[in-house]
Amino acid sequence: MSAIVKALPVTPISAIGKAYGGGFVTGVTVENGQRYLNITAGAAHELKGAWGARGVIIEGAGSFTDSRSNTESMAAAGSELAQKVLALEIDGHTDWAIPARDVQELQYRHLKPTSEENYCWGRDGDNPNSLPIGLLYTAELPAQTMLPAFQDDGAEAFSSSWYWSSTQRSANYAFTMDFDDGYQFYDDKDNELRVRPVRRELIID
Template structure:
């Protein structure tokens, strides 16, 4: 049996002081600061890791009902790893997660604003939000389209970090 705790996201910080956040699009926490947003009752800072951290692979766990959060990509990625997803395990090893549908839209908004320029437009990226037991959401950063694809297909995943902000 696999030790699932080995794949848990290790926090980089306890809480960020809001005054320590850079401007959107600036380097921060090993990536690029994208925006502030809320997950459940906690304000968070979304950080996009660079393209050198883009693993490719199947979402995995075809036929299993795994993760369904539209907002919490960290919880989704953890659930994917616990179900056996090799892609999720690779991303968690970076102290990061696969973006949820909402986090994907925040990335697209930052791209549209010219804050990030290194998201590939010729490929679909996995999101961590499951569509069904057979498919999961994907995103095209050419135009911001979100749809779904077969969990067994090979696609890129662009890791992000979601860091808690002191309230």
């Protein structure tokens, strides 16, 4: 992984949505004391498919932050969707992955396509692994993104539908998110949902 240029601030809120590293800046997560800049692929690289087989626990697919490790574990267990994501090459970058649960939350928080009220239940929006730490959603926050390209019908907008994360919930389920209203839940692994790939880069001071 290449280091982020020092010109990017620790929390690059002003850079959210800017083209970088084969996609668009999404936000920062923290893992084992290290900070990572997460980058979301453009809409042209969305995929759709089943997460994997029901009834099977996949070792190594439980991280809330390490999208790549989760996706590699899924692919090794036979997930065609994960294999397709790992095969992506965008602007010379080949380290794409299905976003882990807390990486996916950043996609919604910063790139929310709709003006719908947020679904406020359970842990929706709570993200202890982001920088700054994500708080529980309210009906109004996060608001629709100010970035025209990611708003409804924009060229890079998320669909107002469910997306897979790469974070496994159990033998039968994996975590999902509804990009219409931010509802964070889980679904049967053999259902076909959308995926918006991500990659990350280590931030070095």
